[in-house]
Amino acid sequence: MKKLLNDPQNAVTESLEGFTAVHADLVELSLDPTYVTRAGGPVPNKVGLVSGGGSGHEPLHAGFVGDGMLDAAVPGEMFTSPTPDQIQPALEAADSGAGVLAIVKNYTGDVLNFEMAVELAGDDDHRVTTVLVNDDVAVEDSLYTAGRRGVAGTVAVEKIAGAAAARGDDLETVTAVAQRVADNVRTMGVALAPCTVPHVGRPGFELGDDEIEIGIGIHGEPGRRRAPVATADEITDQLLDPVVEDLGLTDGESVLLFVNGMGGTPLSELYVVYRRARSRLEGLGVSVSRSLVGNYVTSLEMQGASVSVLRLDDETTQLWDAPVRTAALHW
């Protein structure tokens, strides 16, 4: 394992220190416990938005703190959910009095820690609602699993809910918008090569020279199946098909197409995947009216990508287009 790190135990803190030094106009860092808030404190009368989760998925979530998106982000240790005593003060710091929406990716650890923090913040008279993101169609959502994982679709939920909060919607409305996005976004990912968590020191899984892992999670959790290496077009189809099917997309609908890199894949390859996914969607009569391509929800240096499709309506389209000023998304 070769990494640009000092003591792995300090990786999260040192990285956040660098991040907040670069983006001091956007964010402030609290240490002990660790969380990131929007510079200048919560916006009066605006619903606060908080998300968080294990580190190693940068720019998620701290890269999305700023105007039009999150008010606070709570980074855990590498691939480990943050603790209630980090989340609670972040929730409270994000509350200007209009209440707070917590956006939680559906992992047992994230769910439990946020649940406890929300209870604690509630004890302190903060109104907090929660929306779970569970967009990963690779996992069957059934009694036999912890439910679908939250993956790249989280970006869409944070952006669109952030815009709703920014235009002054109240907590119930922001929560409903976030839930609508969560309900209408689906994702599936592939890994070509694994990643190594610094303190573990060896890759999270092994892949043969001619194998890929279809349906990978963002922590390197094995996916649906091992498959032989294939062309970008073939792999894209294997990602897109279950997404389209699960969403029940039909002719004439309009979508956001989001191709997300896992961290170690060249941008140029992501565009090749996008090209195929877009032409397939258009072939189905689906209009790709908004797009995002890049490394937004990563798994350290994992090689691979995910394809997300969000069914858009007029309101969510407008909210997607609304201005955003964060380290990682800006328009």
Added chain:
Amino acid sequence: MKKLLNDPQNAVTESLEGFTAVHADLVELSLDPTYVTRAGGPVPNKVGLVSGGGSGHEPLHAGFVGDGMLDAAVPGEMFTSPTPDQIQPALEAADSGAGVLAIVKNYTGDVLNFEMAVELAGDDDHRVTTVLVNDDVAVEDSLYTAGRRGVAGTVAVEKIAGAAAARGDDLETVTAVAQRVADNVRTMGVALAPCTVPHVGRPGFELGDDEIEIGIGIHGEPGRRRAPVATADEITDQLLDPVVEDLGLTDGESVLLFVNGMGGTPLSELYVVYRRARSRLEGLGVSVSRSLVGNYVTSLEMQGASVSVLRLDDETTQLWDAPVRTAALHW
């Protein structure tokens, strides 16, 4: 070699097709010959800015086409300079009559092909000036080399010259500003793991499990020396020291600090490098007044990073801050 590609011969074209589909509001793609121009054609009375070079360094250069930066980008094959018959029409397409500045990274191939294209465009009565970027302090600039390579510093030249052109400076002034930036920026990079050019099918170099390559070029050209793996802080010092020395930075000066990822390194690690470089510069009494951290001049999936320092003056600081609206830089 596992990549999200179809036929490697089509990788550049397919990727550009995806890119221009995503960013149709910003760019237009010409094929045969291949180049990318700003959507809507050149801006009347504005000096045109054109850059180009081998592909595989995305988002460089096409990701920097748009308001306040480039008017055209000319992508060659993977790691191979574009040809004069691509460059010439791009130069001409970028000329609104105010002339064109070509920003060329100092590689023999880029220099020769741009030189021929500039001659051809000149025959067609286009005024074209050229600025060479040669910021890589890993290479000795002497009679015994082809001169320093142009690497990540190119982004600063393109951004600042782009802002000068956008505010209406004439060709001579834009050229002088670009040259001033090129004269005041220095870079040094490190590779932790190599990259594989698709049609070659094997890594450009080999590194032992406990070796890094200090002074790597952006095509995987071996650098100054092999070194044992070290901490991020130690590696950062090895990159920053020659940069600072070569620039002759002194107490009280103000700089842009740019930590660039080679494509396969997690963003979180780049921030760890930034943190150290910044604290070292501040220790020298140098003020880090502007910053950029991210994957901007990549080498496919290479793992590693480079540290660039640009000495700023009031004018270049203002031009850096001026609005920019491109796929990869936006403020």
Added chain:
Amino acid sequence: MLDVSWAVRWVRLTAEAVGLAKAELTELDRRIGDGDHGENLDRGYRAVVERLDALDPEPENVGDVLKLIATTLMSKVGGASGPLYGTAYLRAAKATAVPSLDASAVVALVEGALDGVTARGKAVPGEKTMVDAWQAAADAAAAAAHEGASAEEVLRRASTAATAGAASTTSMVATKGRASYLGDRSAGSADPGATSTALILDAAVRAVGEGR
């Protein structure tokens, strides 16, 4: 005697055991989860020991020690196991607000921990989680107490049952937690959380021995 100094020894032995088994727990989690369980618990218990060292005066009740573990794990571990173990120790602490434990208090401790885990995680036995170890331990403790065993003996029976419960998870298919994403592929490797539960109860027994 299962008194406050036993509880303190228990903590220290647990921290030691988790430190030694860190790589093994991580490897179990790497196979069917995300490879951080050893690191998570090690970080947590090291913090527990630090706080214990700084503690002045000594706690009066066994429950005070367990509460310190609970709050520390909650604030240092994260992941699924942080809230689960945190809530487990918290409930166990509530059941042990006494200077030393008799047989029925040991049962209350283990049952409290089980209640905490299931209240938080909603898992039932057979889903390949730490519940499989805690449930086995609680059942064995209750049976032993019913048979009139001593406090120490109840603890010993609970610990043995937890180890067996952890071992039983090897063949199970996970339906809770991160391992559930693997479906059938989760069978064949023991659950990391059940394994760490067995380690914790084993340390409780060894803490008795060391105090003699």
Added chain:
Amino acid sequence: MLDVSWAVRWVRLTAEAVGLAKAELTELDRRIGDGDHGENLDRGYRAVVERLDALDPEPENVGDVLKLIATTLMSKVGGASGPLYGTAYLRAAKATAVPSLDASAVVALVEGALDGVTARGKAVPGEKTMVDAWQAAADAAAAAAHEGASAEEVLRRASTAATAGAASTTSMVATKGRASYLGDRSAGSADPGATSTALILDAAVRAVGEGR
């Protein structure tokens, strides 16, 4: 006879040779450059052959064939070798605007190519570039013509000298082109461009044989 059909055969044999040596040229470039020389030339010569196939009517002069190579390589190869070989063939074409070559025309062809490469790339012999092959070829051609050799013999001597010139680059330290970044580490492997120059001139000789 070194006439137009010889020139056409030369092109085809060059394209074939470059195709076969693609991996080897790329490997040489991988060692001291960026590993694309084989791919670059192969892309270029395949395009040359395509254009040649589409050509109607047949060119009248040897120079016409060389000019077609020049413009095609310039527009298809890129890298350093595109403009260098492009300019080489362009100058060679100017020197060979005749239906067939005598000994002095062969000398003019090779010297024209050398002039093109040096005008464009500013390298001198000993810098570990294709100049080392072209210079050796030009010297040998001039000497052979001076000794009264036939056109074919001049070509043969030039080709042999180019091969030797390419081999001589192995021990050189590069001071031009991408290999120069390596400094002393560039010694020990032949220069890819000098090697491809040797291949090109070898194909010219073989094209004579095939026409007989």
